[in-house]
Amino acid sequence: MQVPAGPKGTRDFYPDDMALREAIFSSWRSTCGRYGFEQFDAPMFEHLDLYTQKSGDEIEKQLYVFQDKAGRSLALRPELTPSLARMVAAKGNNLKRPVRWFSIPRLFRYEKMQKGRLREFFQLNMDILGVAEATADAELIAASVDMMRDLGFTARDFGVHVSSRALMEQLFLALGVPAEKLPSLYGVLDKRNKISKEEFNAELAAAVSPAASPSAVAEALSVTSLADLEKVGGPLPAAGELQQLFSYLGTYGMDEFVSFDIGVVRGLAYYTGIVFELFDAARSLRAIAGGGRYDKLVKLYGGPDTPAVGFAAGDVVLGEMLLQKQFTAGNRRSNVFLISLDERHPENAIRTATLIRHAGISCEFSLRKTGVGKQMEQANAARSLLAVFVGGEEEKGGSVRVRNMKSGEEDLIDRRELVSRLAKLLSA
RNA sequence: GUGGCUGUAGUUCAAUAGGCUAGAGCUCUGGAUUGUGGUUCCAGUGAUUGCGGGUUCGAGCCCCGUCAGCCACCCCA
Numbered sequence: 001m002q003v004p005a006g007p008k009g010t011r012d013f014y015p016d017d018m019a020l021r022e023a024i025f026s027s028w029r030s031t032c033g034r035y036g037f038e039q040f041d042a043p044m045f046e047h048l049d050l051y052t053q054k055s056g057d058e059i060e061k062q063l064y065v066f067q068d069k070a071g072r073s074l075a076l077r078p079e080l081t082p083s084l085a086r087m088v089a090a091k092g093n094n095l096k097r098p099v100r101w102f103s104i105p106r107l108f109r110y111e112k113m114q115k116g117r118l119r120e121f122f123q124l125n126m127d128i129l130g131v132a133e134a135t136a137d138a139e140l141i142a143a144s145v146d147m148m149r150d151l152g153f154t155a156r157d158f159g160v161h162v163s164s165r166a167l168m169e170q171l172f173l174a175l176g177v178p179a180e181k182l183p184s185l186y187g188v189l190d191k192r193n194k195i196s197k198e199e200f201n202a203e204l205a206a207a208v209s210p211a212a213s214p215s216a217v218a219e220a221l222s223v224t225s226l227a228d229l230e231k232v233g234g235p236l237p238a239a240g241e242l243q244q245l246f247s248y249l250g251t252y253g254m255d256e257f258v259s260f261d262i263g264v265v266r267g268l269a270y271y272t273g274i275v276f277e278l279f280d281a282a283r284s285l286r287a288i289a290g291g292g293r294y295d296k297l298v299k300l301y302g303g304p305d306t307p308a309v310g311f312a313a314g315d316v317v318l319g320e321m322l323l324q325k326q327f328t329a330g331n332r333r334s335n336v337f338l339i340s341l342d343e344r345h346p347e348n349a350i351r352t353a354t355l356i357r358h359a360g361i362s363c364e365f366s367l368r369k370t371g372v373g374k375q376m377e378q379a380n381a382a383r384s385l386l387a388v389f390v391g392g393e394e395e396k397g398g399s400v401r402v403r404n405m406k407s408g409e410e411d412l413i414d415r416r417e418l419v420s421r422l423a424k425l426l427s428a
Numbered sequence: 429g430u431g432g433c434u435g436u437a438g439u440u441c442a443a444u445a446g447g448c449u450a451g452a453g454c455u456c457u458g459g460a461u462u463g464u465g466g467u468u469c470c471a472g473u474g475a476u477u478g479c480g481g482g483u484u485c486g487a488g489c490c491c492c493g494u495c496a497g498c499c500a501c502c503c504c505a
Contacts, residue, residue, distance in 0.1 A: 005478095051505090061429080079505040105465075112429080115498075234449095270505090278429035286504085294454080294489070341463055392463065395469080403464075410464090 009119025020322065024315055025104055026394050028124045037102040037126055042083035048073040050082050062106050076108035080125045088129055089303025097130030116286040119424045127310030134241055135273045136309050137293060140250035144278060144311055145257045151322065158288060161261035162276040167238035171220055174233045176212035190265040224247055226260055229238045247275060270294045280321060287315035335426050337379035338365035339372060341392035348391040359419045379405060386425060
């Protein structure tokens, strides 16, 4: 290859790719707008401490770290939530609650790449801060579903899997699992779908015995409804909270999208309550989106005690799903394309284009001196709706020929009325 | 970070068992059509077979390295 490749894990956005990206972004912005979220952004790089302080040094391997000229350790942002928590903490109590913010950050993670996982990507982040009730969780889950519907997906394409960190903790403690065993148990649980049943049972037994009965834990993990869960683990306070959440979601009309799934764990340490993930129906891709409650993070960064819940959806998996659905960009580049009949002299086309553009109509003409047939091809490439022939015989009689590129119909239009007639034709 | 698979025009794929000048569709450019696009027909541009080294009389094919991509782990904010 003579052409140098871009860095590993990055993408080039050619116009077709950019059209897909913009389709996703504008859908995201429109959904957030309907839910009354305000957009914000944060720096693309932060002090390394912001990330290590929360997750330990281990995370540094996943970060793009560099020193600036003063020797400060900085990192390209791998996620937005720490910046958000920092920004909210910095405002202290000066920020009107609840905060309903969204952002579409460009993020960087130094990772081994796989399908649906790159080193540079975008996310939609939606967060509500200052609300402890499940209404906020329900609002965000509903927004995530609407985000998918806005992109054209239905309940046949994806589902929301909901669980609760608090619920699991209460359940396992009730079953006799010691508190210090919980992290390793979550680890086993997280890979349940990836390993065989035998392996799972063996790892489960290793994680909970002898304090708790592996079979009791396994039984608890096999339940598919909250009601069944209480039969196994007894009354659990967090179950009531989840029930309330599902009740709200039913009122939102979300029943066909959401389900209780005790297998949803989420890797992040900072989640404290309800957690949820969106998956494609076939579960052949990575998670579309994921989120949950992180009630302690703002305080961790020195801010006021602020309950918070949020989710993030990546652009990579969504893009793959849209392409599978035969998404076609097909954006119109220009509405009007001028065909110069006196192709040696572009002045007429330049003057006419200027007139049309001043009226707010997108317009192009051939920048190369070439035949009418070729100019028509260029009009096609621009996906123009109308072709306007300038500089021909008709113009001597005070009119110009306008051709509808779709139907092939042509009209003679008075030269002086050209712009207003074009506007009318385009609005029809 | 670990293991496996793959790498041929811009793109999708060919090339008997290692054997002459590495082929084709699509795309792109030009022409048929110097005042009319999409269809069709014709022609052309375009590859030091990812890169570097090795084995061989001879390598797209075999070996080593490297880079890139895919898959499974690890991780997943």
